[in-house]
Amino acid sequence: MGIYVLKRLLGAIPTLVIASLLVFAFIHLIPGDPASVMLGDMAEAEEIEALRRELGLDRPIWEQYLVWVSHVAQGDLGTSVYFQEPVLRVIGEGAETSAFLALFTMILVIAIGIPAGIVAASFHGTHVDQTLSGLTMLFASIPTFWLGLYLIFTVAVSLDLLPTSGFPSVLESGELSNLRYLILPAITLSAPNSALVIRLVRAGMLDVMREDYVRTARAKGIAEHAVILRHVFRNALIGVVATLGFTFVGLVSEAVVTETVFALPGIGRLVVQSILRRDYPVIQGIILVIILFYIVVNLVVDIVTTYLDPRVKLQ
Amino acid sequence: MTVLEGRARLGPAAWLRTASLAAAVTMAMAGPAWAQGTFNFAMTDEPPHLDVQVTTATLTTLVDMHILETLYTFNSNLEPVPLLAESETLSDDGKTVVIKLREGVPFHNGKEMTAEDVVASLDRWGAYGGRGKVLYDHVQSVEATGDHEVTITFKDVFGPWKNLLAFNNGGPAILPAEIVGSATAEPLAPEQIIGTGPFRFNEWRPNRYIEVVRFDDYAQPPGEPDGWAGPKDVTLDAIRFIAVPDVGTRVSGVQAGDYDYAELIPGDLYEELSNDDSVVTIREGIPDYPLVFFNSADGIFKDNYALRRAVMAAFNNADALRIAIGPEELWDAQGALYREGQYWYNDAGIENYPSGDLEQAKKLADEAGYKGEPIRFMVSSSYPVHHDIGVVFAQQMQDAGFNIDLQIYDWPTLVNRRAEPDLWDMFETTHGAMPDPVLYTFMNDNYPGWWTSPEKEELEAKFTGTTDPEERRQIWAEIQGLMYEQIPVVKVGDVFNFDIASPQVEGLLERQNMFWPVFWNAHKS
Numbered sequence: 001m002g003i004y005v006l007k008r009l010l011g012a013i014p015t016l017v018i019a020s021l022l023v024f025a026f027i028h029l030i031p032g033d034p035a036s037v038m039l040g041d042m043a044e045a046e047e048i049e050a051l052r053r054e055l056g057l058d059r060p061i062w063e064q065y066l067v068w069v070s071h072v073a074q075g076d077l078g079t080s081v082y083f084q085e086p087v088l089r090v091i092g093e094g095a096e097t098s099a100f101l102a103l104f105t106m107i108l109v110i111a112i113g114i115p116a117g118i119v120a121a122s123f124h125g126t127h128v129d130q131t132l133s134g135l136t137m138l139f140a141s142i143p144t145f146w147l148g149l150y151l152i153f154t155v156a157v158s159l160d161l162l163p164t165s166g167f168p169s170v171l172e173s174g175e176l177s178n179l180r181y182l183i184l185p186a187i188t189l190s191a192p193n194s195a196l197v198i199r200l201v202r203a204g205m206l207d208v209m210r211e212d213y214v215r216t217a218r219a220k221g222i223a224e225h226a227v228i229l230r231h232v233f234r235n236a237l238i239g240v241v242a243t244l245g246f247t248f249v250g251l252v253s254e255a256v257v258t259e260t261v262f263a264l265p266g267i268g269r270l271v272v273q274s275i276l277r278r279d280y281p282v283i284q285g286i287i288l289v290i291i292l293f294y295i296v297v298n299l300v301v302d303i304v305t306t307y308l309d310p311r312v313k314l315q
Numbered sequence: 316m317t318v319l320e321g322r323a324r325l326g327p328a329a330w331l332r333t334a335s336l337a338a339a340v341t342m343a344m345a346g347p348a349w350a351q352g353t354f355n356f357a358m359t360d361e362p363p364h365l366d367v368q369v370t371t372a373t374l375t376t377l378v379d380m381h382i383l384e385t386l387y388t389f390n391s392n393l394e395p396v397p398l399l400a401e402s403e404t405l406s407d408d409g410k411t412v413v414i415k416l417r418e419g420v421p422f423h424n425g426k427e428m429t430a431e432d433v434v435a436s437l438d439r440w441g442a443y444g445g446r447g448k449v450l451y452d453h454v455q456s457v458e459a460t461g462d463h464e465v466t467i468t469f470k471d472v473f474g475p476w477k478n479l480l481a482f483n484n485g486g487p488a489i490l491p492a493e494i495v496g497s498a499t500a501e502p503l504a505p506e507q508i509i510g511t512g513p514f515r516f517n518e519w520r521p522n523r524y525i526e527v528v529r530f531d532d533y534a535q536p537p538g539e540p541d542g543w544a545g546p547k548d549v550t551l552d553a554i555r556f557i558a559v560p561d562v563g564t565r566v567s568g569v570q571a572g573d574y575d576y577a578e579l580i581p582g583d584l585y586e587e588l589s590n591d592d593s594v595v596t597i598r599e600g601i602p603d604y605p606l607v608f609f610n611s612a613d614g615i616f617k618d619n620y621a622l623r624r625a626v627m628a629a630f631n632n633a634d635a636l637r638i639a640i641g642p643e644e645l646w647d648a649q650g651a652l653y654r655e656g657q658y659w660y661n662d663a664g665i666e667n668y669p670s671g672d673l674e675q676a677k678k679l680a681d682e683a684g685y686k687g688e689p690i691r692f693m694v695s696s697s698y699p700v701h702h703d704i705g706v707v708f709a710q711q712m713q714d715a716g717f718n719i720d721l722q723i724y725d726w727p728t729l730v731n732r733r734a735e736p737d738l739w740d741m742f743e744t745t746h747g748a749m750p751d752p753v754l755y756t757f758m759n760d761n762y763p764g765w766w767t768s769p770e771k772e773e774l775e776a777k778f779t780g781t782t783d784p785e786e787r788r789q790i791w792a793e794i795q796g797l798m799y800e801q802i803p804v805v806k807v808g809d810v811f812n813f814d815i816a817s818p819q820v821e822g823l824l825e826r827q828n829m830f831w832p833v834f835w836n837a838h839k840s
């Protein structure tokens with residue numbers, strides 16, 4: 001197992017190198033650079049040039065790339081042009097918010113999506129199934145910015161039950177109660193994602209239900225709930241696990257609208273703001289980190305699948 | 316079976332449920348995590364950095380107003396009065412000014428401010444700051460002629476010098492010599508922003524907030540409070556500047572009490588919020604104004620004043636402002652560069668202020684020899700009001716028969732393209748009001764648009780070449796008149812932004828004439 005993991009991680013290196021090249025190229029192709037943003041509208045061309053020189057932005061592109069890549073290879077993601085702080089620290093600040101939000105959201109998605117999917121499949125064709133389908137459509141179609149603003153308006157302002165926005169750190173202050181700032185955002189983000197999981201679980205289970213071994217299990221007299229959970233669901237889960245993994249990774253970027261509405265200091269919002277400000281080191285750093293994260297999650301999903309499905313072996 | 320035993324029979328699941336419910340209710344009832352005595356200000360975005368000497372970004376100024384001070388500042392009549400300076404003497408020929416500094420004024424690091432710090436700060440600003448160059452082009456030398464005395468020698472008489480030393484936006488903030496002496500074009504890091512102001516920088520959590528805390532050893536300026544001058548009544552422990560880009564969230568935050576103040580609320584919420592008891596609306600006294608620049612250096616408008624007059628004639632500024640902003644209290648379609656009642660106001664040339672006469676525009680275009688060539692008009696998507704006005708104008712110009720190539724970019728791209736004279740014909744931006752007309756971007760030959768002409772150079776030399784206020788006012792009127800003849804830029808109108816505050820906030824300064832909100836006197840009842 002250990003060797004397998006090592007082989008996979010080593011195999012990821014070419015992916016990372018190609019990704020770094022593409023990211024660097026695309027970002028530098030966009031017109032504009034951080035110097036003019038930092039100096040404000042009334043800056044003259046001469047001042048902007050002076051700052052560009054100081055920041056090393058006037059050097060040839062390939063030279064800038066090599067400098068950056070050599071630093072990355074040593075674990076140094078550079079310094080944010082905007083914040084004048086190490087990129088790792090800037091990302092780290094956002095990582096806490098994004099991690100907690102993604103975790104919270106996944107808990108809700110699993111807690112809502114899986115049971116609802118199981119119920120829909122078990123009662124497929126009935127009113128229960130149709131009602132659930134309708135609700136699923138609703139969750140999938142509501143725009144997140146509308147849902148977020150609506151929740152702020154009703155729960156946070158009118159009912160004054162939860163804060164409207166922001167997220168003070170939990171890890172620094174040690175105050176677990178700060179997690180309440182993420183309740184409304186997690187609900188907002190979980191709506192479209194639970195819809196997806198409900199549909200997947202339902203479809204996966206309906207497929208499995210048609211298999212011969214399910215008929216055999218019933219014929220042997222096993223209780224229906226045991227058939228559903230131990231045989232049907234467990235096998236349907238194989239297909240759902242991969243989606244859950246990618247949903248988790250995708251939440252980081254998907255959350256940008258929610259983070260903007262709730263003024264959360266997360267990675268999604270950070271990367272968009274950094275693009276608008278042309279903060280090259282932060283943009284490049286975040287994308288690399290996300291790709292790395294994606295590779296790790298991919299690996300975990302594959303390993304979990306081998307436990308769920310004995311027919312699949314690691315190679 | 317006693318009652319207690321009966322209760323003890325409830326299983327762990329039931330206890331867990333009860334405990335969770337209790338925890339949830341407690342958590343929900345706990346107040347916000349911010350400390351008492353902290354003022355929470357919701358801004359539209361984070362500033363690019365805190366080095367106000369090298370940026371005109373308003374967001375930087377909003378924070379630095381509380382940390383850094385200048386030699387002079389503005390009173391409620393927008394006149395420059397001493398702040399870190401105590402007094403000054405101007406020589407008879409107007410070319411030498413000796414400034415006496417206040418004594419016993421500490422920096423946040425405990426060191427006393429001396430002439431050496433002032434000279435180092437001014438020199439760095441003059442070398443690398445946009446506004447600094449405007450002053451230093453006329454400066455021969457800046458020297459410390461005593462521990463608390465600075466002498467500025469000018470090459471020629473330069474009227475705006477005091478206004479420039481007082482204007483903190485992109486201005487000569489005074490920092491310790493050991494920090495600012497080695498500074499270059501690259502902005503100083505937040506920890507290096509050490510000033511003499513009533514608050515000092517505490518921390519900048521990227522993407523979260525910037526926090527400044529009260530400086531207990533602040534040396535109160537003498538005199539009476541008047542505008543930004545005079546002593547300050549500081550009771551707050553800290554101010555937090557929080558980036559909240561979504562305007563709906565800024566508004567909800569103030570309504571729910573999570574923020575004490577939120578800036579820049581769009582006009583379509585003005586009526587509703589004015590009638591909402593949970594917030595106080597504060598309209599700013601000094602407007603911003605959108606401007607449309609013509610390219611004077613290259614392209615179809617170069618040397619073609621007649622064509623510019625034709626294009627301008629198509630603008631219906633009142634319509635554009637109404638569509639982009641909404642309530643009439645928040646905009647004014649007027650053509651002078653200052654408002655009536657302000658010191659620099661005059662009405663030269665404003666009879667040419669357009670009202671959207673499409674027939675006239677077509678006629679003037681024919682006379683100017685326009686043959687349907689494409690006109691490249693750049694507008695930014697980054698600022699809603701500015702974007703909306705631009706889109707309306709593009710339509711109005713098209714209705715008048717002009718072939719408009721509307722190009723919408725995000726702000727950094729627009730700035731990048733606008734530096735190249737062969738890439739555009741018109742672009743739109745918004746400027747804030749200036750305490751001295753010399754600071755208007757179009758007065759600067761190098762600002763994109765690149766307006767130069769013999770008449771302009773002559774008037775500008777006269778304008779800065781005297782310190783006599785009356786004379787300067789008259790020459791400014793002539794310059795405004797010239798603007799309406801040569802039309803380097805079209806003034807769209809006056810736009811009043813508004814902010815909102817919690818009703819518990821007291822002590823905010825009158826906004827009537829002051830450019831930005833400051834919170835040093837604020838407290839929460």
